[in-house]
Amino acid sequence: xxxxxxxxxxxxxxxxxxxxxxxxxxxxxxxxxxxxxxxxxxxxxxxxxxxxxxxxxxxxxxxxxxxxxxxxxxxxxxxxxxxxxxxxxxxxxxxxxxxxxxxxxxxxxxxxxxxxxxxxxxxxxxxxxxxxxxxxxxxxxxxxxxxxxxxxxxxxxxxxxxxxxxxxxxxxxxxxxxxxxxxxxxxxxxxxxxxxxxxxxxxxxxxxxxxxxxxxxxxxxxxxxxxxxxxxxxxxxxxxxxxxxxxxxxxxxxxxxxxxxxxxxxxxxxxxxxxxxxxxxxxxxxxxxxxxxxxxxxxxxxxxxxxxxxxxxxxxxxxxxxxxxxxxxxxxxxxxxxxxxxxxxxxxxxxxxxxxxxxxxxxxxxxxxxxxxxxxxxxxxxxxxxxxxxxxxxxxxxxxxxxxxxxxxxxxxxxxxxxxxxxxxxxxxxxxxxxxxxxxxxxxxxxxxxxxxxxxxxxxxxxxxxxxxxxxxxxxxxxxxxxxxxxxxxxxxxxxxxxxxxxxxxxxxxxxxxxxxxxxxxxxxxxxxxxxxxxxxxxxxxxxxxxxxxxxxxxxxxxxxxxxxxxxxxxxxxxxxxxxxxxxxxxxxxxxxxxxxxxxxxxxxxxxxxxxxxxxxxxxxxxxxxxxxxxxxxxxxxxxxxxxxxxxxxx
DNA sequence: TTAGGGTTAG
Numbered sequence: 045x046x047x048x049x050x051x052x053x054x055x056x057x058x059x060x061x062x063x064x065x066x067x068x069x070x071x072x073x074x075x076x077x078x079x080x081x082x083x084x085x086x087x088x089x090x091x092x093x094x095x096x097x098x099x100x101x102x103x104x105x106x107x108x109x110x111x112x113x114x115x116x117x118x119x120x121x122x123x124x125x126x127x128x129x130x131x132x133x134x135x136x137x138x139x140x141x142x143x144x145x146x147x148x149x150x151x152x153x154x155x156x157x158x159x160x161x162x163x164x165x166x167x168x169x170x171x172x173x174x175x176x177x178x179x180x181x182x183x184x185x186x187x188x189x190x191x192x193x194x195x196x197x198x199x200x201x202x203x204x205x206x207x208x209x210x211x212x213x214x215x216x217x218x219x220x221x222x223x224x225x226x227x228x229x230x231x232x233x234x235x236x237x238x239x240x241x242x243x244x245x246x247x248x249x250x251x252x253x254x255x256x257x258x259x260x261x262x263x264x265x266x267x268x269x270x271x272x273x274x275x276x277x278x279x280x281x282x283x284x285x286x287x288x289x290x291x292x293x294x295x296x297x298x299x300x301x302x303x304x305x306x307x308x309x310x311x312x313x314x315x316x317x318x319x320x321x322x323x324x325x326x327x328x329x330x331x332x333x334x335x336x337x338x339x340x341x342x343x344x345x346x347x348x349x350x351x352x353x354x355x356x357x358x359x360x361x362x363x364x365x366x367x368x369x370x371x372x373x374x375x376x377x378x379x380x381x382x383x384x385x386x387x388x389x390x391x392x393x394x395x396x397x398x399x400x401x402x403x404x405x406x407x408x409x410x411x412x413x414x415x416x417x418x419x420x421x422x423x424x425x426x427x428x429x430x431x432x433x434x435x436x437x438x439x440x441x442x443x444x445x446x447x448x449x450x451x452x453x454x455x456x457x458x459x460x461x462x463x464x465x466x467x468x469x470x471x472x473x474x475x476x477x478x479x480x481x482x483x484x485x486x487x488x489x490x491x492x493x494x495x496x497x498x499x500x501x502x503x504x505x506x507x508x509x510x511x512x513x514x515x516x517x518x519x520x521x522x523x524x525x526x527x528x529x530x531x532x533x534x535x536x537x538x539x540x541x542x543x544x545x546x547x548x549x550x551x552x553x554x555x556x557x558x559x560x561x562x563x564x565x566x567x568x569x570x571x572x573x574x575x576x577x578x579x580x581x582x583x584x585x586x587x588x589x590x591x592x593x594x595x596x597x598x599x600x601x602x603x604x605x606x607x608x609x610x611x612x613x614x615x616x617x618x619x620x621x622x623x624x625x626x627x628x629x630x631x632x633x634x635x636x637x638x639x640x641x642x643x644x645x646x647x648x649x650x651x652x653x654x655x656x657x658x659x660x661x662x663x664x665x666x667x668x669x670x671x672x673x674x675x676x677x678x679x680x681x682x683x684x685x686x687x688x689x690x691x692x693x694x695x
Numbered sequence: 696t697t698a699g700g701g702t703t704a705g
Contacts, residue, residue, distance in 0.1 A: 127696085162696060193697055225698045261699035268700095293700040327701040359702035366703075393703040400704090428704040461705060468705095493705065679705095 096125045103128035108136050112144060121152055123160060130163045134170040142167055146176075158188045165191070169198035177202075189220050196226035205233025209240060224248050225262045238270045255283065261290045268297030273306075288319055296328040299335070302651065305565070305574055307332035308341065321348075323357045330363040336565045337649035337676055338572050339371035356385070362394040369398030372647050372674035372681065389415070389423045397429040401680045403690050405437025409446070424456055431465035435472055436680050438694055443469045464493040471501020472694070476510055492521045499531050511535045526557040538609045564632035564650045568639045575635060577628040588634040592625050595634065595665065604664050607657035629658045629675060633665060636673070645672040653677050654695070663687050 095118035102111035111129060115121060126149050133142040146164060154160050161184050168176040177198045184191060192215060199208045208230035212223075219227070224244065231241035245263060253259050260283050267276035280286070280294045291314040298307035311329050314321070321329065326349060333342040346364060354360050361384050368377035381387070381395045392415040399408035412430045416422065427450055434443030447466055450456045458466075463486055470479040479498055483490050495518045502511035515532045522528060529552045536544040552559070562577035575588070596604070608620035615623075624630075629650050636646035654677040666673050667687030675682045683690035 159696070166697085188696095190696055197697075220697095222697050229698095258699045263699095265700065287699095289700050291700085296700060299701095322701095324701040331701085357702095362702045388702085390703045395703095397704065423703085425703050425705095432704065464705070497705090 096120075096122050099125050100128050103132040106132065106135065108132045108138065108141055112141060115145075115148060121148075123154070123157065126152075126154060126160050127163055130160070130167045134167045137171065139171045139173060142171055142173075146180075155183055156185065158184055158186050158191050162188070162190045162194045165194040165198055169194075169201055172202070174198065174202040174204065187217070189217060189223065192217070193220070193222045193226060196223065196230065200226055200230045200233075203233065205230035205237070209237070219247075219251075221253060221256055221259060224253065224259050228259075228262045228266050232266060232269045235270070238272070241266055241270065242275075255285065257283070257285055257287060257290060261293050264290065264293045264297060268293070268300060271301055273297060273301050273303060286319075288322060288325065291319055292321075292325040292328060295325060295332070299328045299331045302335075304332035304335035305572060308336075308338075308572070323354045323360050326354060327359050327363045330360075330367045334363075334367040334370035335649065336567065336572050337371045337647045337674070338565070338567045339368075339373055339647060340567055340570045341572070342367045342371055344570075358384075358386070358388055358391060362391045365391065365394040365398060369394075369401065370649075370676060372645070372676065372683070374398060374402050387418070387420070389420050389426060392420055393423065393425050393429050396426065396433060400429055400433030400436055401676070402683075403436050403680060403692075405433045405439045405442070408433030408437075409439070409442060412446075422454055422456070424459060424462070427456060427458075428461050428465055431462065431469060435465060435469040436691070436695070438473055440469060440473045440475070458488075460488065460491045460493050463488075463490065464497045467494055467497040468501065471498055472504060474505050476501060476505060476507055480510060480513075492518060492525070495521065496528065499528065503531050503535050506535060506538050508535055508539050508541070524555065524557060526552060526559055529557065530559050537611065560652065562628040562650065562652050564628040564648050566632045566636050566646070566648050568636070573632075573635065575628045575631040577626055577631075588631045588638065589625070591638055592630055592634040595637075596621075596625060596661075599661065599664050599668060602664065602668060604661060607655075607660060609656075624657050627655065627658050629654060630661060633662055633673060633675075637665075637669060637671070643671075645674060648673070648675045650675060650677045653679055654682060659689065659693070659695075663689055 095114050099111045099114045099118060099121070102108070102114065108129075111132060115125075115129065118125070126145070129145045130142075133145055149155070149160060149164075161180050164180045165177050168174070168180065177195065181187075181191070181195045192211075196208045196211070199205070199211075208227060212219075212227050212230075224247070227244055228241060231237040231244065248254065248259055248263070260279055263279045264276045267273075267279065276294065276297045280290065283290065291310070295307050295310050295314070298304065298310060307328060311321070311325070311332070314325075326345060330342065330345060333339075333345065345367075349355050349360060349364070361380060364380045365377040368374070368380065377398050378395070381391065384391060392411065396408045396411050396415075399405075399411060408430055412422065412426060415426070427446065430446055431443055434440070434446065443466070447458070447462065450458060450462065463482065466482055467479045470476070470482065476498075479501060483494055483498065486494070495514045499511055499514040499518060502508075502514060511532060515528060518525070518528045529548050533545050533548040533552075536542075536548065564575050566573050566575065606621045606624050608617055608624065611620040611623050629648060632648045632650075633646065636648065640646060654675060659682065662673055662675060662682070662684045664687060665671070666684035673684040675684070677695075680691065680695060682695070
């Protein structure tokens with residue numbers, strides 16, 4: 045045992061915690077300690093005082109400042125003491141304290157300790173200080189697998205996935221099962237890394253980890269993020285073992301990649317194995333219901349959420365708000381929102397965007413302002429939501445004012461998404477030149493979203509010249525996005541420029557691209573049906589098609605004039621009309637009318653934007669059949685009642 | 696010592 049005497053010149057509390065000021069002082073203190081202890085006897089005595097225990101105890105109680113003060117009175121801090129100090133710095137989220145601990149740890153000769161270096165890497169990663177993570181890693185000569193894994197985790201979290209892959213290639217010790225989860229996640233850093241992800245998938249199989257649940261779940265997630273639903277599904281199906289997390293990952297994969305029906309199918313399958321969903325599963329399943337406008341399914345899920353007590357979990361509640369709003373039951377979504385005991389920015393954003401897609405721009409702005417009054421700071425997504433709401437409602441002046449306030453009042457600097465909203469807002473309102481000027485004056489590189497918004501507006505207002513300008517840029521930026529070519533062809537077709545339409549179609553074919561086919565979903569008696577524009581096999585479609593032909597004839601007698609301008613082929617009028625009648629949303633309307641009782645509201649969801657002909661057709665149908673018809677397209681809601689649409693023909 | 700799935704927009 046040591047006899048410990050506090051040096052007389054260093055009575056606590058003394059230690060400055062400012063890292064810059066501290067760097068000199070601590071070194072002096074260290075020297076003072078060494079000099080002091082060189083003079084005292086090493087002979088054990090009966091009296092002892094262990095500061096290590098006290099420091100550790102302070103750390104465990106979260107009293108970091110007190111722990112640090114004692115640290116400078118302890119001549120031999122142990123590895124455990126430093127471990128707890130490092131953890132405590134992470135919990136306190138204090139970079140200045142972290143730097144103090146790091147310096148003292150070096151002074152005490154622990155710089156080469158791989159265990160503490162691993163902890164330091166985790167700490168600096170938690171404190172978003174990636175440069176210090178690199179510093180710690182560089183210093184260590186004996187790099188353990190723990191150290192490598194912590195380093196990979198930190199780099200991936202900081203968005204430096206490419207660097208992870210580079211280090212992974214140069215790693216001089218064997219990977220373990222943890223390494224693969226980090227390295228796989230690193231591949232998500234860039235779209236171009238899919239081949240790398242597949243290569244690592246190969247390494248995993250070669251090392252016999254094909255049955256490892258954590259790694260396989262990460263693989264499902266990584267393939268999902270690349271949009272490779274087939275690969276994700278194969279990994280999932282070929283696994284001998286599944287648990288709630290892997291089932292949930294597969295459901296989320298489908299829900300996120302435009303396959304909501306498949307998401308519900310996997311959910312049903314999961315339930316058939318008596319695997320009970322948790323809040324994470326529920327969020328994905330609610331998203332799938334929202335995508336399908338499957339209100340009855342959604343209500344069943346809400347019942348389950350209440351029974352299982354999942355109704356205090358914020359993400360679940362936000363997902364419920366969105367689900368109801370996207371199923372056309374905005375008021376039910378509002379009720380969930382009103383009953384929330386606390387609301388984070390995501391909950392507020394959910395309500396803002398819900399009003400937005402229903403065309404209630406002023407209401408969306410009101411909720412946005414209420415959020416600020418409640419002391420919740422808007423996020424970048426709040427602005428995307430509220431600007432989008434302005435756009436749908438044609439609130440140009442309000443949108444401009446909000447866009448202005450972003451940087452001035454909220455210190456949020458516009459990203460491409462915000463510029464895309466502004467271009468959309470102005471473009472829809474036929475202020476195309478001003479929209480083009482916004483792009484010209486942008487301080488950041490206008491990405492495909494911005495040019496896409498301009499092209500979309502050119503489509504609404506049939507501006508060929510500007511459309512050609514926007515599409516030239518878009519074809520460079522997104523050479524494989526078929527939607528852009530189709531939009532330009534639409535514009536040419538409307539302008540009766542058939543040679544140009546042919547050229548664009550040839551370009552599309554030469555690139556081997558295919559137009560995304562239209563698909564509408566409708567729920568009938570809690571069962572969801574998908575109707576595709578080109579589906580000729582499905583019996584439901586045939587029945588609906590026959591009914592549609594009959595309806596169309598009757599509608600023509602009541603003033604319906606098919607809008608054949610949007611057909612991309614130079615055909616006879618009759619042929620064009622036939623093509624128009626094959627649109628998935630018309631088939632879904634007919635299917636809904638056949639399979640529901642009088643007075644029942646028809647709810648349809650569509651994967652693309654509603655076309656002009658379907659819009660005017662559905663308006664007339666709602667009057668002719670005296671039905672309310674809700675159609676949600678990729679952008680917003682259309683509430684058809686008595687021959688009028690809630691969008692006011694502005695979409 | 697370390698790891699897997701979920702919220703809002705476009």
